Amino acid sequence: MPDTDFQLSQLDQLNAEFEKAAPQDILKWAATRFGERLALVTSFQPTGIVTLHMLSEIAPHTPVLTLDTGLLFPETYALINELEQRLNLNLIRLRPAQTVEQQAEAHGPELWARNPDQCCNLRKVIPLDQSLKGYDAWITGLRRDQSEGRSSVQVVAWDQKHQNLKLCPFATWTEEMIWLYLNAHELPYNRLHDQGYPSIGCYPCTQPAAPGADKRAGRWVNSAKTECGIHLPQKS
Numbered sequence: 001m002p003d004t005d006f007q008l009s010q011l012d013q014l015n016a017e018f019e020k021a022a023p024q025d026i027l028k029w030a031a032t033r034f035g036e037r038l039a040l041v042t043s044f045q046p047t048g049i050v051t052l053h054m055l056s057e058i059a060p061h062t063p064v065l066t067l068d069t070g071l072l073f074p075e076t077y078a079l080i081n082e083l084e085q086r087l088n089l090n091l092i093r094l095r096p097a098q099t100v101e102q103q104a105e106a107h108g109p110e111l112w113a114r115n116p117d118q119c120c121n122l123r124k125v126i127p128l129d130q131s132l133k134g135y136d137a138w139i140t141g142l143r144r145d146q147s148e149g150r151s152s153v154q155v156v157a158w159d160q161k162h163q164n165l166k167l168c169p170f171a172t173w174t175e176e177m178i179w180l181y182l183n184a185h186e187l188p189y190n191r192l193h194d195q196g197y198p199s200i201g202c203y204p205c206t207q208p209a210a211p212g213a214d215k216r217a218g219r220w221v222n223s224a225k226t227e228c229g230i231h232l233p234q235k236s
């Protein structure tokens, strides 16, 4: 059964405590509090890689959920395989009900170009929703400096949709802090970052961005879409 005994006052207190806490301390609290009912959700962006490295030392058996849409860059698949081996991850690859080819037969070719919300729903949101039902808390790599839409992300929030707790241990970290950690620990990262991609998702919907642009620039550039639908506005 989901752990629903969190009250608003508890969340306020936790957020006050965690606002200045190190991510390792937040992860330790979560691993102790939720044990095997805790999962990390990552698309192997830099913040996710830092989280994986810290968790591999704190709670190495934590399930790691990643969405394999079938439309990731070869560089992303290579990075996932490398980190799975190096950190001995308990990796669970979530796949949509339909392959890319089956989706094209059912909804027409290149659904992402005509209706990216429906495509993201089929290939990301539904598979993750189904999986997250089994956990009491989940960790994400959202940070406040990534975009205007993420600027008020809290460290701990009640996830109404999934009826569990959503943790953003790196909410207060900056891009620079993430890269300092990655380099200090000689961790691999997606080589597409060296080619001007600030954020990397499915290849049909991801492009390089101008230097200094929003961290989410380059995603769904031909539409007003900025999020895939996994990260709904928080309710604290």
Ligand code: SF4
Pocket: 069, 071, 111, 112, 115, 116, 117, 119, 120, 121, 123, 124, 201, 202, 203, 204, 205, 228
């Ligand atoms: S990011 Fe693009 S290709 Fe990937 S699921 Fe969303 S719309 Fe489809």
